[in-house]
Amino acid sequence: MSEQALLRVDDIHKRFGGLTALDGVSMEVHAGRVFGLIGPNGSGKTTLFNVITGFAQPDDGQVVFDGERIDGLSPDKVSRKGLCRTFQASLNPQHMTVMENMLLAPQNQVGENILSTVLRIGRIREQEEESLDRAWDILKLVKLDHQVDTPAGSLSGGQKKLLMLGQALMLRPKLILLDEPVAGVNPRLIEDIVEVIRKLQRQGQNFLIIEHNMQVVRQLCDTIHVLDAGRVLASGATRETLQREEVLKAYLGRRTREEAGA
Numbered sequence: 227m228s229e230q231a232l233l234r235v236d237d238i239h240k241r242f243g244g245l246t247a248l249d250g251v252s253m254e255v256h257a258g259r260v261f262g263l264i265g266p267n268g269s270g271k272t273t274l275f276n277v278i279t280g281f282a283q284p285d286d287g288q289v290v291f292d293g294e295r296i297d298g299l300s301p302d303k304v305s306r307k308g309l310c311r312t313f314q315a316s317l318n319p320q321h322m323t324v325m326e327n328m329l330l331a332p333q334n335q336v337g338e339n340i341l342s343t344v345l346r347i348g349r350i351r352e353q354e355e356e357s358l359d360r361a362w363d364i365l366k367l368v369k370l371d372h373q374v375d376t377p378a379g380s381l382s383g384g385q386k387k388l389l390m391l392g393q394a395l396m397l398r399p400k401l402i403l404l405d406e407p408v409a410g411v412n413p414r415l416i417e418d419i420v421e422v423i424r425k426l427q428r429q430g431q432n433f434l435i436i437e438h439n440m441q442v443v444r445q446l447c448d449t450i451h452v453l454d455a456g457r458v459l460a461s462g463a464t465r466e467t468l469q470r471e472e473v474l475k476a477y478l479g480r481r482t483r484e485e486a487g488a
């Protein structure tokens with residue numbers, strides 16, 4: 227891949243005691259395309275997301291985002307650089323409403339230290355209004371604008387995933403890492419989530435997506451990286467890569483392409 231990568235992970239190693247979760251993973255994610263990260267259960271996908279976003283530190287290797295090394299930074303600092311993520315399960319305060327959850331996300335607020343709070347109250351109000359406007363726009367986009375006063379805990383599984391995506395968007399990220407955006411979601415809402423991601427992609431939003439649903443991977447991802455046992459097994463255009471024998475064997479666990487639906 228010749229153009230400059232938006233995200234590059236370089237020879238990442240991560241061990242948990244005697245278990246090697248990531249064993250020299252190198253891959254690139256480029257702007258303007260949706261990338262997928264697939265692989266069997268336990269192959270290291272979430273661990274890699276954790277390493278990229280500062281939730282886990284690598285034992286070895288580098289993470290470079292937008293030309294800058296980010297390994298070793300805290301999750302908060304990573305998101306401030308424009309690299310945000312969602313999780314497999316909702317981490318939102320369940321008693322807080324959808325809108326309250328959305329307003330938890332904004333950062334780089336003027337009022338982050340007491341002196342500036344005192345000196346610049348007007349600017350804070352302005353920012354709050356901007357955040358509120360932005361939250362409304364995003365909630366419309368992710369189809370949660372009719373649920374603003376609903377506690378996060380009362381949303382369906384798919385709506386919780388849309389809320390996490392909405393919160394990530396509040397931070398105006400250059401890249402969003404989605405961890406299984408349709409797992410456990412009912413089919414109708416899967417269509418909505420796919421549509422929202424496509425719309426965002428057309429607007430220039432970059433994504434790296436972990437997903438087990440191959441139909442969704444085919445619909446959304448231009449390029450995939452396949453992990454197996456903590457190593458990159460294959461990378462390339464989605465359709466071709468999904469048909470490679472080693473991928474079918476390792477990932478899909480099926481004997482033929484027909485059985486795997488590739």
Ligand SMILES: Nc1ncnc2c1ncn2[C@@H]1O[C@H](COP(=O)(O)OP(=O)(O)OP(=O)(O)O)[C@@H](O)[C@H]1O
Pocket residue numbers: 242245246247265266267268269270271272273274
């Ligand atoms: N905090 C941890 N402590 C110990 N082992 C861990 C920890 N996190 C992950 N692992 C192990 O690391 C390996 C990779 O796990 P990981 O969750 O990254 O895989 P995955 O590809 O995301 O799997 P899935 O598709 O099931 O979500 C697994 O063997 C897992 O049990």
